[in-house]
Amino acid sequence: MDLRLMEILDRNRQYIKDGKLPIYIPELSKANINALGIYISTLDHQEHMAGDYLYPFTIQSISKVVTLMMALEDQGKDAVFARVGMEPTGDAFNSMMKLEMIQPSKPFNPMINAGAIAVTSMIKGSSHEGIHRILNFFRKITGNQQLNINQDVYLSEKRTGDLNRAMAYYMRNVGVLKGDVEEHLDTYFKQCSIEVTCRDIARIGGFIANNGILPETGERLIKEEYVKIAKTFMVTCGMYNASGEFAINVGIPAKSGVGGGIMAVVPGKMGIGVVGPSLDNKGNSIAGVRVLADLSEKFRLSMFL
16 A cells, blocks of 8 residues: 555645745744655554655644544533534634624634634643643654644744734633633644644544544543544534535545644544645645545545445
């Protein structure tokens, strides 16, 4: 399978030139635009990889799936969705346009930035305790105890996060966000700055594919109901405002991040991690999306078949 993965990567490298590195977070503009890698972790403990699968990148919005599951465990479904909606927006991931348009005002879903900030604020513990819990949970589900925050990216996000800051203060004004806004933002910027590889996000995908049970130990960490909610959001909102197109062309739950990563899940079978820092105009890895489309077609992975 590894040779076939390499063929898929090679076939889609041509699309890298059509994308760009993000510049609104200056540290992300330093990435290797030509990196492209994939890692597959199956529930029967097989590992397949090709390309730049060891290339390090920050997890960014992929973290939203994990923090959603943590908030659901901490607060319960009713409490979380009293403050965050369940619907796709059709807008960019960092848009705040509909926050003021909809009454009562709350973010449309947990996968856009406003919703993710609100979700992070619902994870129990102070700012220090919250990020400690988040980081330790990531370490547990990836099996990587060396996982840590990229301080340069974190500080870059914190310095340039004015739009996220504006959304957060607006949400406090309407009662969606409670407590210290800057502490919640600090936790959010840090969670987005956790540095991973394709292997790490493939392992997270495998955990989700296994409905909240660690494939290696059989330990349940998240209720099945909450994993189902997370997978549903990945299908409807996980690829920003290209989620519908991705569902048609690829057909599996996925979550992208502007660090160039895409975490994909084949329920009951495997987790997939892809990296390609060159982004399309929606903020998704331009070659990574093509790689997953080819992979899904070749191995008939779509859940809609």
